[in-house]
Amino acid sequence: xxxxxxxxxxARVMDWLRTSEGASSRDVLDAxxxxxxxxxxxxxxxxxxxxxxxxxxxxxxxxxWAWIVLTLxxxxxxxxxxxxxxSRLRPLMDRLSVLPAExxxxxxxxxxxxxxxxxxxxxxxxxxxxxxxxxxxxxxRLLVAEFLPSGALAGAPPVFVPxxxxxxxxxxxxxxxxxxxxxxxxxxxxxxxxxxxxEPSLACTELxxxxxxxxxxxxxxxxxxxxxxxxxxxxxxxxxxAGIDIEAYGLAEQxxxxxxxxxxxxxxxxxxxxxxxxxxxxxxxxRRYPDGVAAAVLVGPSFPGNDADRDAAEALPASIEAxxxxxxxDAFCAGRYRPPDEAWAAAMDRLDPGxxxxxxxxxxxALATPELVAGLPSRLERLAAGDxxxxxxxxxTRGWCLGYELSCTRESGWTGGSxxxxxxxxxxxxxxxxxxxxxxxQVGVTDLLASDPWDVLCDAWAGDTRDGSTMQPVTSDVPVIxxxxxxxxxxxxxxxxxGMGGLRQGVLVPLPWTPxxxxxxxxxxxxxxWLDDPAAALxxxxxxxxxxxxxxxP
Amino acid sequence: MSVAAAxxxxxxxxxxxxxxxxxxxxxxxxxxxxRARSGDPEAFExxxxxxxxxxxxxxxxxxxxxxxxxxxxQQAVIRAWRRLPQLRDPDRFDxxxxxxxxxxxxxxxxxxxxxxxxxRAIDAVPMERDFATRIADREALxxxxxxLTPSHRAVIVLHYFAGLPLNEIARIVGVSHGTAxxxxxxxxxxxxxALEALDRAxxxxVR
Numbered sequence: 001x002x003x004x005x006x007x008x009x010x011a012r013v014m015d016w017l018r019t020s021e022g023a024s025s026r027d028v029l030d031a032x033x034x035x036x037x038x039x040x041x042x043x044x045x046x047x048x049x050x051x052x053x054x055x056x057x058x059x060x061x062x063x064x065w066a067w068i069v070l071t072l073x074x075x076x077x078x079x080x081x082x083x084x085x086x087s088r089l090r091p092l093m094d095r096l097s098v099l100p101a102e103x104x105x106x107x108x109x110x111x112x113x114x115x116x117x118x119x120x121x122x123x124x125x126x127x128x129x130x131x132x133x134x135x136x137x138x139x140x141r142l143l144v145a146e147f148l149p150s151g152a153l154a155g156a157p158p159v160f161v162p163x164x165x166x167x168x169x170x171x172x173x174x175x176x177x178x179x180x181x182x183x184x185x186x187x188x189x190x191x192x193x194x195x196x197x198x199e200p201s202l203a204c205t206e207l208x209x210x211x212x213x214x215x216x217x218x219x220x221x222x223x224x225x226x227x228x229x230x231x232x233x234x235x236x237x238x239x240x241x242a243g244i245d246i247e248a249y250g251l252a253e254q255x256x257x258x259x260x261x262x263x264x265x266x267x268x269x270x271x272x273x274x275x276x277x278x279x280x281x282x283x284x285x286x287r288r289y290p291d292g293v294a295a296a297v298l299v300g301p302s303f304p305g306n307d308a309d310r311d312a313a314e315a316l317p318a319s320i321e322a323x324x325x326x327x328x329x330d331a332f333c334a335g336r337y338r339p340p341d342e343a344w345a346a347a348m349d350r351l352d353p354g355x356x357x358x359x360x361x362x363x364x365x366a367l368a369t370p371e372l373v374a375g376l377p378s379r380l381e382r383l384a385a386g387d388x389x390x391x392x393x394x395x396x397t398r399g400w401c402l403g404y405e406l407s408c409t410r411e412s413g414w415t416g417g418s419x420x421x422x423x424x425x426x427x428x429x430x431x432x433x434x435x436x437x438x439x440x441x442q443v444g445v446t447d448l449l450a451s452d453p454w455d456v457l458c459d460a461w462a463g464d465t466r467d468g469s470t471m472q473p474v475t476s477d478v479p480v481i482x483x484x485x486x487x488x489x490x491x492x493x494x495x496x497x498x499g500m501g502g503l504r505q506g507v508l509v510p511l512p513w514t515p516x517x518x519x520x521x522x523x524x525x526x527x528x529x530w531l532d533d534p535a536a537a538l539x540x541x542x543x544x545x546x547x548x549x550x551x552x553x554p
Numbered sequence: 555m556s557v558a559a560a561x562x563x564x565x566x567x568x569x570x571x572x573x574x575x576x577x578x579x580x581x582x583x584x585x586x587x588x589r590a591r592s593g594d595p596e597a598f599e600x601x602x603x604x605x606x607x608x609x610x611x612x613x614x615x616x617x618x619x620x621x622x623x624x625x626x627x628q629q630a631v632i633r634a635w636r637r638l639p640q641l642r643d644p645d646r647f648d649x650x651x652x653x654x655x656x657x658x659x660x661x662x663x664x665x666x667x668x669x670x671x672x673x674r675a676i677d678a679v680p681m682e683r684d685f686a687t688r689i690a691d692r693e694a695l696x697x698x699x700x701x702l703t704p705s706h707r708a709v710i711v712l713h714y715f716a717g718l719p720l721n722e723i724a725r726i727v728g729v730s731h732g733t734a735x736x737x738x739x740x741x742x743x744x745x746x747x748a749l750e751a752l753d754r755a756x757x758x759x760v761r
Contacts, residue, residue, distance in 0.1 A: 006746065009745075009746040009749050009750065010742070010746070012691055012695075012749055013695065013714075013742065013745045013746065013749070014714060015691075016691060016692055016695045017615070017710065017711070017714045017715055018714065018715060020611070023607065023610050023611055023614055023620065023623075024607060024610075025606030025607050025609065025610040025627060026606070028606075028610070028624040028627055028628055029599075029602060029603060029606050029627075029631065031628070032627075032628045032631045032632065033595070033599050033602075033631075035632075036595055036598070036599070036631075036632070036635055037595055039632060039635060039636060040636070041593055041635060041636055041637075041638060041639050042636050042637055042639055042640065043639065
């Protein structure tokens with residue numbers, strides 16, 4: 001018979017286990033104690049219990065609450081240590097991935113005609129390797145323009161700016177010349193690789209004939225979105241066939257260009273100033289070549305490491321609220337118009353999804369254009385009444401381009417390939433806003449994000465060839481001042497602050513609104529002291545509030 | 555304060571004493587420990603002599619080898635003497651000594667491995683049951699017991715032979731309470747299985 005109950009089995013086991021061994025320890029102890037007198041005791045050591053405890057922590061005799069506290073403290077300590085180590089290692093890893101940047105070869109050339117309006121400008125052509133890690137390989141030539149103010153400060157470091165010229169070039173050139181004059185320093189503009197008149201040009205003439213959708217609704221049309229990729233691919237193939245190494249036109253090589261040119265010019269250290277998305281280039285220079293940068297001024301920047309979809313989903317509603325706050329603070333606006341945020345909400349309730357997307361696109365375009373802000377409250381009121389005329393006119397006349405407020409025309413400076421190279425190699429592979437967890441955005445905003453054509457464009461242009469080193473959050477000890485307006489419909493202030501997390505000497509200056517746009521002119525001659533001493537007080541003109549002159553829009 | 559909250563606080567505050575129960579220690583014994591800790595060999599000898607037979611029995615139970623058990627006891631006594639200044643709480647002397655003994659048993663088992671295939675009969679108390687049955691049980695249990703690892707054997711000996719609670723055993727053998735419980739369960743199950751196998755093989759012996 002088998003299967004006896006456990007208690008019966010246990011009784012038999014216990015009988016055996018508890019059986020006396022009947023052994024005497026007398027003999028063995030006699031022998032032991034005979035020698036004991038010759039054995040010295042270990043000295044008491046204060047750290048003995050600690051060493052024992054660390055080697056066998058479970059042997060510590062503590063109440064449970066103490067164990068819980070110790071465990072929590074240990075977890076906190078591990079987290080802090082991990083973050084500390086990561087933050088210390090990141091700059092090291094960044095430096096390890098730095099491309100070599102030998103001094104560029106510079107040759108004087110005649111400035112383009114547009115520079116005639118800019119006063120004293122010296123133009124040179126800088127030769128740098130197409131791939132900086134292959135100095136003996138093919139080269140590219142970049143236009144370098146030195147804008148000399150009439151009364152330059154002696155010994156003051158010059159200012160580097162990326163120079164993106166429209167074909168006439170006049171507006172950009174005059175703007176930079178004015179900046180040079182106002183801050184009393186030489187400004188050195190460099191036309192990035194891929195953009196004419198730098199050579200070679202990655203201009204995509206194929207995209208000029210690409211037809212924009214007639215209305216915002218059609219940007220969601222899968223067929224139209226597919227046609228975007230079809231328009232880009234022939235350009236890429238043509239350029240590649242011509243021998244251009246397209247993957248060498250990303251931000252990492254561009255940053256090496258900046259460093260090569262600085263060394264070629266013999267500049268010890270310079271200041272960097274960028275507006276808008278050019279900050280991505282500034283960030284890569286800060287990350288890879290910080291020794292050559294005294295300080296940086298980033299106006300309306302975007303930072304790597306941020307979730308662009310999430311940030312954009314938060315930025316547009318926040319900018320509408322900022323507009324509402326400006327309107328509420330102005331007696332004329334508050335007395336004449338419906339609060340802009342209420343008007344926008346009413347419009348979104350009223351419009352169908354396609355029209356809502358169109359309206360969101362137009363609103364985002366207008367918010368990013370300082371001269372249009374004053375008329376927005378009246379336009380939003382009309383939109384709430386169902387009047388879609390101004391969004392359609394806005395998008396048609398301003399030349400909406402591929403989801404961004406760039407006009408895909410030569411007149412606007414759009415070249416196609418260089419923008420695609422700059423954006424796409426430093427952009428994560430496409431994911432839908434839903435996949436990134438963007439939710440709860442206002443009606444219209446969600447579709448606007450979903451309609452972002454850059455996903456399609458970059459899949460066609462860069463495929464899976466992305467440069468992860470330019471997507472990581474930046475860390476730097478270089479002093480950086482960031483000017484950002486609350487009206488920026490692309491980048492939220494929290495998102496910008498998050499992107500600045502690794503800038504140990506970064507200062508964020510939120511601006512309610514500036515008539516010149518995103519802070520241009522803030523650091524004028526009166527405030528340029530900050531450029532020489534970033535520890536000094538912030539420029540007063542950067543923190544003062546100015547209100548738009550609200551008026552009825554046509 | 556609710557009953558549940560009071561229970562939680564009791565559980566949080568529970569130290570080892572609350573679980574294991576307060577050890578009864580005479581002040582004279584504590585004095586001996588303190589003197590021994592200060593380097594008095596006579597006090598130390600008095601302490602060890604009082605517990606010597608029991609310690610040797612524990613070692614023999616764990617190792618199943620009288621020679622190895624004596625070696626383990628001897629090593630344990632020497633280690634205890636050398637390390638005694640590190641003992642902070644004299645009332646923890648017994649548990650501390652058990653721990654040194656168990657570690658010495660592990661070392662002895664790992665060093666010699668003499669217990670394998672060298673099972674010896676041990677003296678038994680006067681038997682009240684059928685002699686043949688007891689012998690069969692003993693042999694089956696011996697085989698099953700020797701097949702266990704020394705760490706499993708230590709847990710079951712300390713619990714059922716030395717009568718120590720699991721919390722105390724966990725600290726002595728240097729594992730968590732859950733691990734000690736698991737080892738005890740596993741070891742007991744192995745011994746039960748040995749008896750069941752014996753019963754199936756020879757039903758005549760079943761009571």
